[in-house]
Amino acid sequence: MKIQKVTEETRPKVYALLRRAFPGSEYEAELVRKFHEQGTSIHEWVCLHTNKVIAYIAFSRAFHGREVCGLHLAPMAVSPEFQKQGVGSELLRFALRQEAIKRQTLFVLGEPAYYRRFGFAPCSAPLCPYDRGNAHFLSMRNTEGEVFTVGYEAEFAAIAVASRPRGKTRRGR
Numbered sequence: 001m002k003i004q005k006v007t008e009e010t011r012p013k014v015y016a017l018l019r020r021a022f023p024g025s026e027y028e029a030e031l032v033r034k035f036h037e038q039g040t041s042i043h044e045w046v047c048l049h050t051n052k053v054i055a056y057i058a059f060s061r062a063f064h065g066r067e068v069c070g071l072h073l074a075p076m077a078v079s080p081e082f083q084k085q086g087v088g089s090e091l092l093r094f095a096l097r098q099e100a101i102k103r104q105t106l107f108v109l110g111e112p113a114y115y116r117r118f119g120f121a122p123c124s125a126p127l128c129p130y131d132r133g134n135a136h137f138l139s140m141r142n143t144e145g146e147v148f149t150v151g152y153e154a155e156f157a158a159i160a161v162a163s164r165p166r167g168k169t170r171r172g173r
Contacts, residue, residue, distance in 0.1 A: 001054075001087070003094050006044045011036055013053035014046060021077035027159055028075040032058060034155040043071070043100045047091045054079045055091045059100075062107050063151030064126065069144065070105030072152060092118055106140040107150060126150040 006014060011033075018029040035042050040060065047055035055078045059071040073095075078088040095101055096118060108115050109131055112122065120138035125147045128137035 001090070002048045003045055003091060004048065006046055006056075010046050010048075010053055014044075014056050017053050017056055017079055018075065018077050020079055022075075028077065031075065031155055031159045032056075034159060035060065035153070038155065040153055040155060043095075043098070045091065045095055045098075047087055049082070052079075054082045055087045057091050057095050059095070059104075059106070060153045060155075062105070064144070064146075064148055065151070069126075069150070070107055070139075070142070071101065072150075073106055073108040073110075076110075089117075103141070105142050105144070107142070108138050109136055110138070112136060112138060 004010075015029040015033055018032060019026070022028045032044075034040075035058070042058050042060045044056070044058040046053045055076075057073070057076045059073055061068050062070040062072050073092075076088060076092065078091075106120070107123065107126075107128070108120055109128055112120075112135075115138050118140075120140050121142075123134055123137050123139040123142060125144055127147065127149045128134055129149050129152075131137045
């Protein structure tokens with residue numbers, strides 16, 4: 001296994017991986033494609049096995065108003081045939097050691113039991129707009145005491161609206 005930064009050549013493989021890892025959802029692949037298309041500043045890596053992208057991780061900016069206050073970990077994916085083999089854990093540990101990541105405040109919306117193993121802790125402030133009550137919103141190196149709603153890159157909201165089925169609200173899915 002080899003971990004490297006995402007390149008122009010690996011981008012289509014990343015989109016295909018995200019579709020396999022999140023069956024029935026175009027959201028994750030479209031989000032990353034939009035990041036690339038718009039030139040949005042993200043930190044991203046892939047895990048390669050026999051020249052095949054088997055895992056992906058990305059970090060995008062988190063905002064307090066217009067000010068950057070950290071990074072969001074999203075999305076992270078492992079190809080179904082490589083899940084539950086430690087590939088995602090290895091990729092996440094690698095990313096957390098990288099210079100661009102290791103001193104930043106990090107946020108993740110995910111399974112608390114999984115992310116706690118890497119040092120993420122429950123987060124009561126800031127508030128996550130996608131997780132009422134912050135039940136699945138965790139942070140690392142978060143010293144923020146002020147309560148505010150954390151912001152995401154514009155692509156998150158744009159893709160959420162675009163991927164919503166016509167005539168249905170998010171709740172009606």
